[in-house]
Amino acid sequence: MRVLVTGASGLLGINFCLQVSQKHDVVGIVHSHSLSNVPFQVLRIDLAYEELARDLVSMVKPNLVVNCAAMAYLDQCERQPQVAKIINADLPAWLAEECAHNKTQFLHISTDAVFDGRKKSGYTEKDSPNPLSVYARTKLEGERAVRKANPNALIVRVNFYGFSISGERGLAEFFLYNLLAGKQVNGFTDVHFCPLYVHDLSPILMEMVSKGLKGLYHVVSPEELSKYDFGVKIAHIFGLDRSLITPVSVKESDLIAPRALNLILNINKLQSDLDKALPKQEQGLSYFYDHYQKGYATNLKKYIG
Numbered sequence: 001m002r003v004l005v006t007g008a009s010g011l012l013g014i015n016f017c018l019q020v021s022q023k024h025d026v027v028g029i030v031h032s033h034s035l036s037n038v039p040f041q042v043l044r045i046d047l048a049y050e051e052l053a054r055d056l057v058s059m060v061k062p063n064l065v066v067n068c069a070a071m072a073y074l075d076q077c078e079r080q081p082q083v084a085k086i087i088n089a090d091l092p093a094w095l096a097e098e099c100a101h102n103k104t105q106f107l108h109i110s111t112d113a114v115f116d117g118r119k120k121s122g123y124t125e126k127d128s129p130n131p132l133s134v135y136a137r138t139k140l141e142g143e144r145a146v147r148k149a150n151p152n153a154l155i156v157r158v159n160f161y162g163f164s165i166s167g168e169r170g171l172a173e174f175f176l177y178n179l180l181a182g183k184q185v186n187g188f189t190d191v192h193f194c195p196l197y198v199h200d201l202s203p204i205l206m207e208m209v210s211k212g213l214k215g216l217y218h219v220v221s222p223e224e225l226s227k228y229d230f231g232v233k234i235a236h237i238f239g240l241d242r243s244l245i246t247p248v249s250v251k252e253s254d255l256i257a258p259r260a261l262n263l264i265l266n267i268n269k270l271q272s273d274l275d276k277a278l279p280k281q282e283q284g285l286s287y288f289y290d291h292y293q294k295g296y297a298t299n300l301k302k303y304i305g
């Protein structure tokens with residue numbers, strides 16, 4: 001199968017492309033970062049330009065398009081709401097339309113952040129979103145535009161962690177590298193989420209595609225924990241000093257974009273349709289640890305440039 005992946009230099013995109021290119025012909029799109037010596041084809045395109053984005057599908061002729069491109073830094077979205085709208089809402093619509101026109105499967109990546117976090121239990125696909133930030137609002141607009149343009153599209157709300165090319169993307173790298181350097185960090189005790197290791201997420205996404213699933217799905221770990229507890233688990237598995245993590249409330253932070261406290265998603269629909277359980281935290285974190293021990297994080301950095 002020929003798979004076109006946007007956002008191939010991002011946290012999800014690079015790990016997804018490296019895994020999927022073991023079995024499939026992958027073309028990855030990057031923008032401000034370039035990649036070299038990766039086992040897949042790379043094109044550098046600014047997808048904020050509608051014509052360039054639309055031409056991509058008919059030019060590459062993939063069987064599947066996976067849209068991992070996003071403006072995914074929440075505070076950057078608050079500062080640049082127009083750009084956030086183009087990348088998070090308009091681009092998915094353009095790609096969804098082109099895929100519908102070319103009869104190409106389309107998988108769009110969305111987020112757990114579309115909810116306001118006021119619910120006391122896990123959100124299902126039927127719960128009404130209520131985004132709190134520019135990021136969340138534009139991502140929700142993207143979901144809705146994709147659904148309208150392409151009813152056959154698969155839309156997944158995810159939360160994941162893993163190693164990135166910069167070594168500075170996401171919570172797991174934040175905890176790991178600060179703890180390795182013996183630095184004190186804060187961990188939020190009042191934000192709960194269900195992160196999946198990215199190497200567990202990618203094959204699940206491909207399985208969903210191969211089963212022909214369509215519409216909206218929540219794809220996260222079945223096990224929730226606080227961001228503080230996530231840091232403590234990383235400290236434990238890597239044998240690092242957990243006392244370096246100070247338990248704090250997110251209200252004490254200087255983050256700009258408002259964050260929901262409950263990011264817990266219910267994944268019953270997916271587990272039932274795939275007829276299997278998704279990985280719990282210990283399983284994902286031991287996979288993350290094994291990859292680190294095998295030099296995966298260091299090797300990723302060699303792809304920059």
Ligand SMILES: NC(=O)c1ccc[n+]([C@@H]2O[C@H](COP(=O)([O-])OP(=O)(O)OC[C@H]3O[C@@H](n4cnc5c(N)ncnc54)[C@H](OP(=O)(O)O)[C@@H]3O)[C@@H](O)[C@H]2O)c1
Nearest residue numbers: 007009010011012031032033046047048069070072111160
């Ligand atoms: N990280 C998480 O925990 C998390 C949680 C929930 C949902 N998500 C969703 O998962 C998806 C992937 O997130 P991520 O964390 O992997 O994001 P990321 O690391 O920030 O990567 C974003 C990607 O989008 C590309 N991109 C941005 N602007 C572009 C443009 N104008 N033209 C072409 N490409 C452009 C970037 O390319 P360059 O870097 O080359 O410019 C990069 O490859 C997103 O849809 C995000 O909303 C992420």
